[in-house]
Amino acid sequence: MADDKKKKDKEPDMTFFHPDLLEAPKDGSAPYLKGYRCKKCGKLDFPKLSPCPLCWGEDFEMVPLSRKGKLYSFADIYIGQPGMNTPYIVGYIDLPEDIRIFAQLDGEVQTFKCDEDVELTTGPIRMNQDGLPIISYKFKKAN
Amino acid sequence: MKLQREVFIVGVGETVFGRRKEDYDALGREAAFKAIKDAKISRPDMIQSAYVGNAHNGIVTGQTIFKDLGMCGKTPIINVESACSAGAMAVHLAIKDVATGLTEISMGVGAENHTLRRQKGTAFTPAMNDIEAVHGGVMTGKYSMRATRYMYERGATIEDFAMITVKNRKHATHNPHALYRGEVSIEEVVNSRMIAYPMTLHQCCAISDGAGAVVVCSKEMVKKLGIEKPVKVAGSVVTSGPYHNGPRDITGDDITEMTTEMLYKESGVGPKEVNILELHDAFTIAELLYYECMQLCGKGEGLKFLRDGQSTYGGQCVVSPRGGMLAYGHPIGASGAAQIAANVKQLRGQCGGYQVEPIPKVAMSHVTGGGLSGTEHAACTMHMLVKGW
Numbered sequence: 001m002a003d004d005k006k007k008k009d010k011e012p013d014m015t016f017f018h019p020d021l022l023e024a025p026k027d028g029s030a031p032y033l034k035g036y037r038c039k040k041c042g043k044l045d046f047p048k049l050s051p052c053p054l055c056w057g058e059d060f061e062m063v064p065l066s067r068k069g070k071l072y073s074f075a076d077i078y079i080g081q082p083g084m085n086t087p088y089i090v091g092y093i094d095l096p097e098d099i100r101i102f103a104q105l106d107g108e109v110q111t112f113k114c115d116e117d118v119e120l121t122t123g124p125i126r127m128n129q130d131g132l133p134i135i136s137y138k139f140k141k142a143n
Numbered sequence: 144m145k146l147q148r149e150v151f152i153v154g155v156g157e158t159v160f161g162r163r164k165e166d167y168d169a170l171g172r173e174a175a176f177k178a179i180k181d182a183k184i185s186r187p188d189m190i191q192s193a194y195v196g197n198a199h200n201g202i203v204t205g206q207t208i209f210k211d212l213g214m215c216g217k218t219p220i221i222n223v224e225s226a227c228s229a230g231a232m233a234v235h236l237a238i239k240d241v242a243t244g245l246t247e248i249s250m251g252v253g254a255e256n257h258t259l260r261r262q263k264g265t266a267f268t269p270a271m272n273d274i275e276a277v278h279g280g281v282m283t284g285k286y287s288m289r290a291t292r293y294m295y296e297r298g299a300t301i302e303d304f305a306m307i308t309v310k311n312r313k314h315a316t317h318n319p320h321a322l323y324r325g326e327v328s329i330e331e332v333v334n335s336r337m338i339a340y341p342m343t344l345h346q347c348c349a350i351s352d353g354a355g356a357v358v359v360c361s362k363e364m365v366k367k368l369g370i371e372k373p374v375k376v377a378g379s380v381v382t383s384g385p386y387h388n389g390p391r392d393i394t395g396d397d398i399t400e401m402t403t404e405m406l407y408k409e410s411g412v413g414p415k416e417v418n419i420l421e422l423h424d425a426f427t428i429a430e431l432l433y434y435e436c437m438q439l440c441g442k443g444e445g446l447k448f449l450r451d452g453q454s455t456y457g458g459q460c461v462v463s464p465r466g467g468m469l470a471y472g473h474p475i476g477a478s479g480a481a482q483i484a485a486n487v488k489q490l491r492g493q494c495g496g497y498q499v500e501p502i503p504k505v506a507m508s509h510v511t512g513g514g515l516s517g518t519e520h521a522a523c524t525m526h527m528l529v530k531g532w
Contacts, residue, residue: 098389100389
């Protein structure tokens, strides 16, 4: 009977974004973003692109990126993506390694300012298809 | 692309833009048939290639549009997608066919219906395999970050941004194709619903439906068709967005700056010679940034250019004379082709009620395309048109 037919087991959806990009140690030590330096031309990239868009090199070494940066600009979003709770805040964070990160910001709307210091944190960025939060990198005001 | 021989626009068509019950194919067909008749083309097999820009409406969109015009089976039809640049890219490809001598007559169409298909109350989003999209990136957010930085560096206010909506809707007052027309006050714009600070509802292009179409041909064919006011294509440039993961100035726009440089060089037209300009005013901040990116004024002078009235009637260059996306809404696959159609009508002096005076001789258009992490935009398409008679 059709009812007895077992549904195909679905792979559980992602709950952590993304082990290649973010290390969140279980021992409680501070999380960090993973940059990738091309062994051929020395270009440091985040996120990892393979091959290296500058020289097509295919070998990289992982480099932990600075946890603090400057908030270049930001947006308090009141009408967002389908399925996302609003308001939420996004911003561009410039790291000392000359890398710009796009991330959600932890905090209240109408409180952020351009060029203020922010630091890395982790937290839910959205729900996955199974209704569970996806944990990823975020930034918050630096202490 | 250097045009290898002269190419002329001989027929254009556009639909009324707004929340339309007709799907993209009916809209595209309406615009295409208008352009075909405008070009005095009498048989479907005269059109030797056709390109159709669309972003969200599915597969074989071009063939669906052209089937009822009797072109399927006679004309190679190619579908083009690059988000907001799609319609202009379709026209570019038609121009390229004629310029290289592959065809004598070709056409480009842009058509889109969003309202029959989109979830209301949500924002346009890059594809979900994009790292910024996963983290909540939306187009309104991207432009609001530009606006926030612009306010921080330049001392601009929301009221300054609102002036762009007021201006563009005023330009559209008597344009029957536009969705939003006529008087709106700065206060109404500023006090409309907040979408992504500082972009309020009336500073964002509406979600709307529509289509535009453009027929191009060789010089010889202009005579054969008996076209009295052919518009010459002085330049047509498509670029892809440079990738970078480092800090960059978002009060500029590298892809627009690069494409503009190429277009000026290709066309031999300088920024001070451009009489009218339709640009990607999807959000007020965009138009403000692009004055500088397109060298209508110097770096740092965009705000003054706006406040001095240089981008409206009587100014240096009338920007968004049809009303722009802020008046038409922005069916993303359609806008690029519709801008070109509107510019052609301005050059011919056919825009009763919203005609720019004196009748312009040089018209430029610009659409970027797509949110893609690491780029300002995935694509940019620009055209320079000049009076050809």
